[in-house]
Amino acid sequence: xxxxxxxxxxxxxxxxxxxxxxxxxxxxxxxxxxxxxxxxxxxxxxxxxxxxxxxxxxxxxxxxxxxxxxxxxxxxxxxxxxxxxxxxxxxxxxxxxxxxxxxxxxxxxxxxxxxxxxxxxxxxxxxxxxxxxxxxxxxxxxxxxxxxxxxxxxxxxxxxxxxxxxxxxxxxxxxxxxxxxxxxxxxxxxxxxxxxxxxxxxxxxxxxxxxxxxxxxxxxxxxxxxxxxxxxxxxxxxxxxxxxxxxxxxxxxxxxxxxxxxxxxxxxxxxxxxxxxxxxxxxxxxxxxxxxxxxxxxxxxxxxxxxxxxxxxxxxxxxxxxxxxxxxxxxxxxxxxxxxxxxxxxxxxxxxxxxxxxxxxxxxxxxxxxx
Amino acid sequence: xxxxxxxxxxxxxxxxxxxxxxxxxxxxxxxxxxxxxxxxxxxxxxxxxxxxxxxxxxxxxxxxxxxxxxxxxxxxxxxxxxxxxxxxxxxxxxxxxxxxxxxxxxxxxxxxxxxxxxxxxxxxxxx
Numbered sequence: 001x002x003x004x005x006x007x008x009x010x011x012x013x014x015x016x017x018x019x020x021x022x023x024x025x026x027x028x029x030x031x032x033x034x035x036x037x038x039x040x041x042x043x044x045x046x047x048x049x050x051x052x053x054x055x056x057x058x059x060x061x062x063x064x065x066x067x068x069x070x071x072x073x074x075x076x077x078x079x080x081x082x083x084x085x086x087x088x089x090x091x092x093x094x095x096x097x098x099x100x101x102x103x104x105x106x107x108x109x110x111x112x113x114x115x116x117x118x119x120x121x122x123x124x125x126x127x128x129x130x131x132x133x134x135x136x137x138x139x140x141x142x143x144x145x146x147x148x149x150x151x152x153x154x155x156x157x158x159x160x161x162x163x164x165x166x167x168x169x170x171x172x173x174x175x176x177x178x179x180x181x182x183x184x185x186x187x188x189x190x191x192x193x194x195x196x197x198x199x200x201x202x203x204x205x206x207x208x209x210x211x212x213x214x215x216x217x218x219x220x221x222x223x224x225x226x227x228x229x230x231x232x233x234x235x236x237x238x239x240x241x242x243x244x245x246x247x248x249x250x251x252x253x254x255x256x257x258x259x260x261x262x263x264x265x266x267x268x269x270x271x272x273x274x275x276x277x278x279x280x281x282x283x284x285x286x287x288x289x290x291x292x293x294x295x296x297x298x299x300x301x302x303x304x305x306x307x308x309x310x311x312x313x314x315x316x317x318x319x320x321x322x323x324x325x326x327x328x329x330x331x332x333x334x335x336x337x338x339x340x341x342x343x344x345x346x347x348x349x350x351x352x353x354x355x356x357x358x359x360x361x362x363x364x365x366x367x368x369x370x371x
Numbered sequence: 372x373x374x375x376x377x378x379x380x381x382x383x384x385x386x387x388x389x390x391x392x393x394x395x396x397x398x399x400x401x402x403x404x405x406x407x408x409x410x411x412x413x414x415x416x417x418x419x420x421x422x423x424x425x426x427x428x429x430x431x432x433x434x435x436x437x438x439x440x441x442x443x444x445x446x447x448x449x450x451x452x453x454x455x456x457x458x459x460x461x462x463x464x465x466x467x468x469x470x471x472x473x474x475x476x477x478x479x480x481x482x483x484x485x486x487x488x489x490x491x492x493x494x495x496x497x498x
Contacts, residue, residue: 025405025406025408036408036435037408040408040409040463041408041409041433041434041435042409042411042434042460043409045434234408234434234435235434237435238434297411297412297432298412298414298432299411299412299432301437321434321435322411322412322432322434324434352430352437
């Protein structure tokens with residue numbers, strides 16, 4: 001099948017033809033050719049904050065683990081405890097090097113007593129697959145990379161529950177946040193998870209590759225009365241940044257521990273003896289992830305250097321944009337030093353030669369209204 | 372994709388009307404506007420500032436990127452489109468009209484410019 005090859009060129013989504021009919025603008029991301037926007041990225045961002053948006057996430061890596069050793073194996077292979085996780089639960093986790101730095105961040109779903117489902121980043125798929133295979137070798141579990149056999153569609157936004165209901169899955173609206181269930185929708189077996197990367201309510205739905213187009217069209221039709229629009233990667237990035245969610249390669253990488261990458265809340269190094277746990281217990285953080293807020297409309301962008309009030313190098317911006325929702329520039333930044341700078345600290349960002357003050361602020365920058 | 376025949380173009384996707392003067396109006400093309408995505412910030416040369424054809428004179432920021440703005444012609448900036456500075460989305464909505472960026476008058480020279488046909492060929496290559 002065209003586009004389903006690991007070796008030649010960019011991978012194409014099973015929804016590629018749909019995106020082309022919709023007039024999407026494409027970009028290369030993690031080895032895939034994907035829509036960066038369908039029309040206006042600001043309009044798509046706003047739709048997710050106020051109504052709903054539909055994203056093609058078929059580039060995300062999908063792994064199935066089945067067997068009595070799946071849970072204990074993941075306890076060893078990944079940060080956190082997975083064997084004790086109740087059925088139907090999802091958990092944000094990471095796969096670490098023995099040194100405690102991040103190979104990838106991922107979500108683990110427990111779909112059955114001996115069935116786990118893992119979603120990780122596109123660009124790291126082969127690395128994660130190889131690391132999992134190696135680490136699970138001593139455990140009684142299968143590991144299957146389902147990425148090229150499946151698709152992943154996200155419906156995100158305050159109206160996403162209405163959309164999924166109208167699409168024929170009213171029971172899925174009863175799922176709590178970070179819960180997941182297998183359903184059959186129009187005779188198609190799907191996995192529905194109450195997870196997302198936008199800071200809004202929403203769902204991520206995994207389905208067989210050949211069913212992706214029908215599922216996309218089903219959501220599009222069901223969502224139209226609720227203002228659902230197709231959304232590209234540009235707004236996915238600004239949405240996740242407003243919610244201060246990390247993006248691998250920016251906030252997290254092989255030189256960053258989960259704690260240094262601002263994800264200390266997910267670290268329970270005493271809980272189990274997973275790969276990297278010992279290093280996490282011993283290491284002193286060298287840097288911290290902080291939120292920054294700027295004035296005006298000029299964004300501090302990824303890679304821009306920071307300096308302290310005394311002019312000393314202070315780190316760098318990991319992600320930054322003019323926040324579409326808030327109207328001012330926001331950034332995540334990796335600040336050097338054993339202690340995180342306090343909220344209110346002013347750092348200078350070198351924006352293409354112009355020293356520009358940014359203030360350390362609490363994150364997330366944006367929190368959805370509680371209903 | 373609109374490429375008005377009456378305008379001249381740079382390979383960097385600026386357009387210029389009346390490149391010989393007396394008053395040359397400058398903007399970015401529809402191709403550029405689409406490639407940039409939503410424009411959110413314009414850093415334009417100030418009125419009275421001298422610009423040189425082919426050299427950078429400002430920046431255009433979209434949500435995802437920063438792009439250099441090059442002056443198609445040399446001369447003195449005589450006007451800046453404040454409406455576009457205040458509402459950068461005009462660049463996306465009407466790049467050849469309401470979304471113009473600045474004017475140069477008098478014009479003292481030109482950078483390397485393309486006619487509409489040559490510019491159309493250039494943008495077709497990239498697709």
